[in-house]
Amino acid sequence: MDKFADMEMFVAIVHHRGMASAGRALGLSPATVTARLQNLEQRYGVKLLNRSTRHLSLTDAGALYHQSCIEILESVRATENVLQTGTTEVKGPLKISAPKDIGKQYIAPLLSSFCRKYPDVIPFLYLNDGLSNMAESGLDLVIRYGELADSQLISRKLATSQRVLCASPQYLADYEEPESPTELMAHQCLALIRGNEALQHWYFAANGEQQSISIMPKRYSDDGEVLRQWAIDGEGIVMKSILDVQQDIAQGRLVTLLDGYTKNFSQVSVGQSADLHVIYQSRDYLPKRMRLFLDHLYTAFDAKKNGL
The missing domain is CATH 3.40.190.10 (Periplasmic binding protein-like II)
Structure with missing residues (x-):
C-alpha cells in the first residue's frame, strides 16, 4: 500500500476533473484508478468524491484530504530537493485568480517582478470576477473584493477599498x-x-x-x-x-x-467592507514560492498604501 502514490493519484483526479483523464496523465487504466479510489475510500471509511457520469466534486472529507495531500507532497518534494542539492529552490507553478482590472493593473506587474527574481516559478494568472471552489480549481491564491464567506479559507486584507x-x-x-x-x-x-x-x-x-x-x-x-x-x-x-x-x-x-x-451590488454587502483581500487555503504549510510571493504582494501593497 503506497500512500504517497494514492495521494498523487487523488490530486490528479481533482486536477484533471476525471478519473479517465487522471489515469492517462499517470499511465494508469481507468479501471485501476477507479479501483484504487474505492480502496482509498474504504480504507478511511469516508466518501471523498461525489461521482456522476458527467461530474466529479469533492465532499467535505475529500476537500480536507485533497488539501492535506497537496501539503504533504509539496513538503516531500521540498525535502528531497534539499537532500539532493543542499538548497531550497524556489520553483514550480503559481496559480492566481484576480479580477480583471486589478489583475492587469497590479497583479500582472507584481508577478513579472517576482519571476524576474525567481525565474523557475511559472505563473498562471486567471482574470475573472468569480470565486470558484479553490480545492477543485487548483488555485494557490485568489484576489477578491469584499468579505470572506468561507471560514475554512484564510483571508488577509491587501488594501482598503469601496x-x-x-x-x-x-x-x-x-x-x-x-x-x-x-x-x-x-x-x-x-x-x-x-x-x-x-x-x-x-x-x-x-x-x-x-x-x-x-x-x-x-x-x-x-x-x-x-x-x-x-x-x-x-x-x-x-x-x-x-x-x-x-x-x-x-x-x-x-x-x-x-x-x-x-x-x-448586493443588499447583504451594501453596508459591509469592499476591501481587497488575498485568499488561500491553509497557513499550516505553504510552498516556499507561495510564501515568498505573499511577502512580495504584501510589501507592494504596503508601499502603495504609504505612497511609496
Missing part, C-alpha cells in the same frame, strides 16, 4: 448629474455580468437607510476593464471599486457620483 459610481466629464456634459439613486433610472448605466447574471440591481445606504435601484443598462459586459473604458469614453455610469479607477479619477478621466452613499 464601491464608487463614476462617469466621464464628457458624459456629465450631456446628462445632468444625478443627485439621488432614483435618478439613475433615467441615466445610461453600464452593467457587469457575473456568472450568468447581470448585476443591474444597485444597492445604496446612507444615514442608516438602504434602498435598491433597478437600472436599465445601456451596455453589459463580464469584463470590468471594458466597462471602465466605456465609462471613460462617455458611454455611461459605472459602479467600480475605487482601486480600479483611482488613477482615472486623479487624472480627470472619471468623476465620482453620489459620494454620500455607500454602494454595492
Whole structure:
C-alpha cells in the first residue's frame, strides 16, 4: 500500500476533473484508478468524491484530504530537493485568480517582478470576477473584493477599498448629474455580468437607510476593464471599486457620483467592507514560492498604501 502514490493519484483526479483523464496523465487504466479510489475510500471509511457520469466534486472529507495531500507532497518534494542539492529552490507553478482590472493593473506587474527574481516559478494568472471552489480549481491564491464567506479559507486584507459610481466629464456634459439613486433610472448605466447574471440591481445606504435601484443598462459586459473604458469614453455610469479607477479619477478621466452613499451590488454587502483581500487555503504549510510571493504582494501593497 503506497500512500504517497494514492495521494498523487487523488490530486490528479481533482486536477484533471476525471478519473479517465487522471489515469492517462499517470499511465494508469481507468479501471485501476477507479479501483484504487474505492480502496482509498474504504480504507478511511469516508466518501471523498461525489461521482456522476458527467461530474466529479469533492465532499467535505475529500476537500480536507485533497488539501492535506497537496501539503504533504509539496513538503516531500521540498525535502528531497534539499537532500539532493543542499538548497531550497524556489520553483514550480503559481496559480492566481484576480479580477480583471486589478489583475492587469497590479497583479500582472507584481508577478513579472517576482519571476524576474525567481525565474523557475511559472505563473498562471486567471482574470475573472468569480470565486470558484479553490480545492477543485487548483488555485494557490485568489484576489477578491469584499468579505470572506468561507471560514475554512484564510483571508488577509491587501488594501482598503469601496464601491464608487463614476462617469466621464464628457458624459456629465450631456446628462445632468444625478443627485439621488432614483435618478439613475433615467441615466445610461453600464452593467457587469457575473456568472450568468447581470448585476443591474444597485444597492445604496446612507444615514442608516438602504434602498435598491433597478437600472436599465445601456451596455453589459463580464469584463470590468471594458466597462471602465466605456465609462471613460462617455458611454455611461459605472459602479467600480475605487482601486480600479483611482488613477482615472486623479487624472480627470472619471468623476465620482453620489459620494454620500455607500454602494454595492448586493443588499447583504451594501453596508459591509469592499476591501481587497488575498485568499488561500491553509497557513499550516505553504510552498516556499507561495510564501515568498505573499511577502512580495504584501510589501507592494504596503508601499502603495504609504505612497511609496
